[in-house]
Amino acid sequence: MSTNTLPDIKTSFPEWYQEVIVQADLVDTSPTRGCFIIKPNGYAVWEGIQRILDEKIKQEGVENAYFPLLIPEEFLRREEKHIEGFAPEVAVVTHAGGKSLEEAYVIRPTSETIIYDAFSRWIKSWRDLPLKVNQWANVVRWEMRTRAFLRTTEFLWQEGHTAHATYEEARAMSLTMLEHYRQLAEEYLAIPVVIGEKTPYERFPGADTTFTFEGLMQDGKALQMGTSHILSQSFPASFGVRFQAQDGTLQSPFCTSWGATTRLIGALIMTHGDQQGLIMPPRIAPTQVVIVPIFKSDEEKVNTVAAAQKIATELRAAGVRVVIDADEHKTPGAKFYHWEARGVPVRMEIGPKDITAQHVVLVNRMEQDKTKKKTFAGFGNVVQDVNVLLESIQKALFDKAKERRNSQWHQADKLSEFGAKLDADNGMFQVGWCGGQLCELELKAVKGTIRCLLNENKHKSCFNCTSPSSRDILIAKCY
Ligand SMILES: [Zn+2]
Numbered sequence: 001m002s003t004n005t006l007p008d009i010k011t012s013f014p015e016w017y018q019e020v021i022v023q024a025d026l027v028d029t030s031p032t033r034g035c036f037i038i039k040p041n042g043y044a045v046w047e048g049i050q051r052i053l054d055e056k057i058k059q060e061g062v063e064n065a066y067f068p069l070l071i072p073e074e075f076l077r078r079e080e081k082h083i084e085g086f087a088p089e090v091a092v093v094t095h096a097g098g099k100s101l102e103e104a105y106v107i108r109p110t111s112e113t114i115i116y117d118a119f120s121r122w123i124k125s126w127r128d129l130p131l132k133v134n135q136w137a138n139v140v141r142w143e144m145r146t147r148a149f150l151r152t153t154e155f156l157w158q159e160g161h162t163a164h165a166t167y168e169e170a171r172a173m174s175l176t177m178l179e180h181y182r183q184l185a186e187e188y189l190a191i192p193v194v195i196g197e198k199t200p201y202e203r204f205p206g207a208d209t210t211f212t213f214e215g216l217m218q219d220g221k222a223l224q225m226g227t228s229h230i231l232s233q234s235f236p237a238s239f240g241v242r243f244q245a246q247d248g249t250l251q252s253p254f255c256t257s258w259g260a261t262t263r264l265i266g267a268l269i270m271t272h273g274d275q276q277g278l279i280m281p282p283r284i285a286p287t288q289v290v291i292v293p294i295f296k297s298d299e300e301k302v303n304t305v306a307a308a309q310k311i312a313t314e315l316r317a318a319g320v321r322v323v324i325d326a327d328e329h330k331t332p333g334a335k336f337y338h339w340e341a342r343g344v345p346v347r348m349e350i351g352p353k354d355i356t357a358q359h360v361v362l363v364n365r366m367e368q369d370k371t372k373k374k375t376f377a378g379f380g381n382v383v384q385d386v387n388v389l390l391e392s393i394q395k396a397l398f399d400k401a402k403e404r405r406n407s408q409w410h411q412a413d414k415l416s417e418f419g420a421k422l423d424a425d426n427g428m429f430q431v432g433w434c435g436g437q438l439c440e441l442e443l444k445a446v447k448g449t450i451r452c453l454l455n456e457n458k459h460k461s462c463f464n465c466t467s468p469s470s471r472d473i474l475i476a477k478c479y
Pocket residue numbers: 433434435436439462463464465466467
C-alpha cells in the first residue's frame with residue numbers, strides 16, 4: 001500500500017532524484033542515446049511553464065517564429081568563438097536522400113547563426129529596429145553524461161533573439177528578460193534564485209556579457225536555470241547584419257539572446273521534493289487538487305462520487321485544476337500514495353460520515369506535522385478554503401526553499417579555509433576575486449565553479465591570491 005521505496009533524500013540524493021521522476025511518472029528512458037521520453041505528466045509541467053513565459057515574452061513586444069532545425073555547417077564557422085564553444089557537442093548530418101551531402105548540416109545547438117542570416121535580410125534601416133523574435137523549439141547538444149531534465153542530448157527550450165540600435169537598449173532588453181525569468185522561478189516555481197553575471201570563462205560562446213539565474217538544490221549544488229546574453233558585435237557582423245542609422249551611416253546592431261529550458265522541471269523536483277516524492281508548487285501543478293471519494297458499498301459510492309463531482313464542478317468554475325479518483329479497484333491508501341508521489345499539493349477526501357457532517361477533509365501534501373496536515377472545510381466554504389490552502393502551500397514552499405538556501409550560503413575568505421568544506425558538504429560561498437582566470441581555475445581542485453559575479457563588495461581581497469577584489473562572487477559545485 002503506502003510503502004515508501006524512495007532512496008534516502010539526505011544521503012542518496014542522485015538516486016532519490018532518479019527514482020522520484022519515475023514514480024511521479026514524468027519521464028521514461030528511450031532507445032536514443034542521452035535522450036528521455038517526457039511523459040504526459042512531465043510534459044504538462046512544461047506546458048505550464050510555456051504558458052507563463054510566453055505571456056511574459058509577448059508583453060515585451062517579442063513575436064514567436066520558427067527557424068529550421070538543420071543549419072548549414074558553414075554558418076557555425078563564421079563566428080570564431082561560437083564554433084570553438086559548440087564544436088565538441090554538435091551533431092552533423094552528412095547523409096540524406098540516400099547519398100552524401102555536398103554541404104553538411106548541423107542540428108541546431110542554438111539558433112543565433114541562422115537567425116542572423118535572416119536578420120541580414122530583414123534589417124535595412126533604423127526603422128526596422130528593434131527586431132524581436134522568439135522560438136519554442138528543441139535543440140541537440142551531444143552530451144557524455146546525461147540525467148533526465150538536467151542534462152540531455154535533446155532538450156526543449158525557448159530562445160529569444162533581438163536586435164537593437166544601441167547598446168543601452170540591448171542591455172535593458174537582456175536584463176528585462178532576466179527579470180521575467182526571476183519572476184517565473186520565484187513566483188510560480190517557488191524557487192529562490194540568485195541573478196548575476198557570468199565570468200568571461202563561463203560566458204556563452206560569442207557573448208560580451210552573460211547573465212544567469214541560479215538556484216541551489218537541496219544537496220547544495222547550484223543549478224544554472226537559464227541565461228540571457230548581450231552578444232558581441234562580431235556576431236551580427238559575421239552575418240552581414242547592418243542598418244542605416246538616422247545619420248545615414250551604416251552600423252551593426254546590438255543583439256541579445258536568452259533562453260530557458262526543460263531543465264526548470266529538474267530544478268523544481270530537486271528544490272521541493274521530499275522523502276515521499278515530488279511536491280508541485282500549486283501555481284504550476286498540472287493537478288492542484290485530487291478528490292478521493294471514500295466508499296465501501298455501492299450506495300456509498302454513488303453518494304460520495306456525486307458529492308465529489310459537485311465540488312469538482314465548483315472548483316473548476318473557480319479555475320482550480322481538479323481530478324477525481326473514483327477507481328473502485330484501488331484502495332484509498334494506494335490512491336493516496338499514487339497522488340502523493342506525483343506531488344499533487346492538496347488531496348480532498350469525502351466519505352459517508354463527511355457527507356453527514358457537510359464537510360470535506362483537506363490534506364496538505366507539504367505539511368509534515370500530523371496535527372496540521374488535515375483540516376476540514378464545510379461544503380459552503382470549499383472553494384475559498386482550497387484557494388487559501390493552495391496559496392499558503394505556494395508561499396510555504398518558497399519560504400522553506402529560501403530558508404534552506406540561505407543556510408547553505410556562506411561568507412568565506414580564502415580557498416585554503418573553505419575549500420575542504422565545499423568539497424565535502426557543497427553549498428555556496430560568497431568571496432572576493434581578483435578577476436584572474438588562474439585563480440578561477442584553482443577551484444577545479446575542489447570541484448567548484450564561479451556561478452556568478454554579484455553587485456556586492458563585502459570581501460576586499462581575492463579568495464586565492466593577495467590581489468584586491470572589487471566585486472564579490474559566488475562559488476559552488478554545479479549540475
Ligand atoms: Zn586572485
